[in-house]
Amino acid sequence: MSDKLWGGRFTKQESASADEFNASIYFDKKLYKEDIEGSRAHAAMLAKQGIISQEDADKIDKGLAEILDEIEDGLIEFTIKNEDIHMNIESILTERIGDAGKRLHTARSRNDQVALDFRLWTKRAAETHLNDLKLLCNSILKIAESNQQAVMPGYTHLQHAQPVTFAFHMMAYFQMFKRDYQRFSDCIERMDFLPLGAGALAGTTYNTDRQFLAERLNFSGITENAMDSVSDRDFAIEFLSDASICMMHLSRFCEELILWSSSEFSFIEIDDAYSTGSSIMPQKKNPDMAELIRGKTGRVYGNLITLLTLMKGLPLAYNKDMQEDKPPVFDASETLSACINIFADMLDTITLKADNMEKAASTGFMNATDAADYLVSKGLPFRECHAIIGEIVLYCIDHGKSIEELSLKQLRDFAPEFDEDVYNHVNLKACIKAKASEASTSFESVRKQLDSAHNWLKKL
Numbered sequence: 001m002s003d004k005l006w007g008g009r010f011t012k013q014e015s016a017s018a019d020e021f022n023a024s025i026y027f028d029k030k031l032y033k034e035d036i037e038g039s040r041a042h043a044a045m046l047a048k049q050g051i052i053s054q055e056d057a058d059k060i061d062k063g064l065a066e067i068l069d070e071i072e073d074g075l076i077e078f079t080i081k082n083e084d085i086h087m088n089i090e091s092i093l094t095e096r097i098g099d100a101g102k103r104l105h106t107a108r109s110r111n112d113q114v115a116l117d118f119r120l121w122t123k124r125a126a127e128t129h130l131n132d133l134k135l136l137c138n139s140i141l142k143i144a145e146s147n148q149q150a151v152m153p154g155y156t157h158l159q160h161a162q163p164v165t166f167a168f169h170m171m172a173y174f175q176m177f178k179r180d181y182q183r184f185s186d187c188i189e190r191m192d193f194l195p196l197g198a199g200a201l202a203g204t205t206y207n208t209d210r211q212f213l214a215e216r217l218n219f220s221g222i223t224e225n226a227m228d229s230v231s232d233r234d235f236a237i238e239f240l241s242d243a244s245i246c247m248m249h250l251s252r253f254c255e256e257l258i259l260w261s262s263s264e265f266s267f268i269e270i271d272d273a274y275s276t277g278s279s280i281m282p283q284k285k286n287p288d289m290a291e292l293i294r295g296k297t298g299r300v301y302g303n304l305i306t307l308l309t310l311m312k313g314l315p316l317a318y319n320k321d322m323q324e325d326k327p328p329v330f331d332a333s334e335t336l337s338a339c340i341n342i343f344a345d346m347l348d349t350i351t352l353k354a355d356n357m358e359k360a361a362s363t364g365f366m367n368a369t370d371a372a373d374y375l376v377s378k379g380l381p382f383r384e385c386h387a388i389i390g391e392i393v394l395y396c397i398d399h400g401k402s403i404e405e406l407s408l409k410q411l412r413d414f415a416p417e418f419d420e421d422v423y424n425h426v427n428l429k430a431c432i433k434a435k436a437s438e439a440s441t442s443f444e445s446v447r448k449q450l451d452s453a454h455n456w457l458k459k460l
Helices: 016-022 025-048 054-072 085-097 110-145 166-191 210-216 226-231 234-260 288-311 320-349 354-361 368-377 382-399 408-414 420-426 428-433 443-459
Strands: 151-156 159-165
Touching: 025 054, 025 085, 025 110, 025 210, 025 320, 054 085, 085 110, 110 166, 110 226, 110 234, 110 320, 110 443, 151 166, 151 354, 151 428, 159 166, 159 354, 159 428, 166 234, 166 443, 234 288, 234 320, 288 320, 368 382, 368 420, 382 408, 408 420, 420 428, 428 443
Parallel strands: none
Antiparallel strands: 151 159
């Protein structure tokens, strides 16, 4: 007979290689707190319902509390013989308190036990990321507040498009990370249901109290179908999806910081504390933290694909494949937290080269749209105005001039509607001030965006 907790039906011991291959203790030991917390709640429920005695429940609770302390003090060594964190803890408990420990697993399966532990851990990880994102949003808001007057090129296709303020550009990222915050918040809301009590897949014959367990473990409710409770990991997939989207936003931001810190742009300087040098080129200052975040994005994407692929062909209910659901979530969560926090720290220390940004914004005919809008205000159809300004731009390119450098006579050669006031409409700051639509780059609009951001953060 096998010496496993499940070994009664078996006539042989598992081979050493199978033991090694089957074990998940290497990674699921991370769930020890959640496992003990769930087991203590389960024992309390069993006693409350008269399924086990209060005396046994007290022994279980005391034993688990002691095991928790010893794990955190590094005094307990887990073994692959007991496969996973759940059986390791149960085995240690039973060795210490005898028969009372053997009663702990009444009315539950490892299937709903694992689902509970993993849900608890993922829920708490998502809550951690809410705090991470709040920190990042504050950093973005701080740098935007401090640079409301700084003008820079706005780009499409990485080509000069229209002038914008640096604060406006920053607030675009604020909105992205605000939505990331909301996605994690929504994810928590959907996973906030207790799976414990589902048993292996079909429920249990015992008169359990799942509502008691939900309240004890701070879930908003209980899952409504036992088979679904143990067989799906969509909460973890959603978590990884949210992490991937957030990493994508971080990567885009990093790409811009990398470009802006180059000699070609020279819009910002990343602090020495968040840069590295070259082993051969003494002049180099490399934006390695930003590059690493950009690189680690692929790692988080890979974790999402891993779990999607793992789950895609599994029949209901639980399958051993699902043992592999935890490493990608653990890794993605750790990676995301590290990336958000180092990025926020880096952003807090960058130096803005506002003069260079404004100089760049003065090239590339970034006021062309505003010049077209000026002609529209004189009564011409926009498409006609677009064509006229296009001709003016071509003329300027051929003669090495900007639109605002042309004389009124030269402008009137293209359209008699031009008047002296055109020059007040095509300088950089006038272009920005003229934006009248809500959510625009105008100084007034950006101020409203900043105020709205402050109000949102205060409510968190």
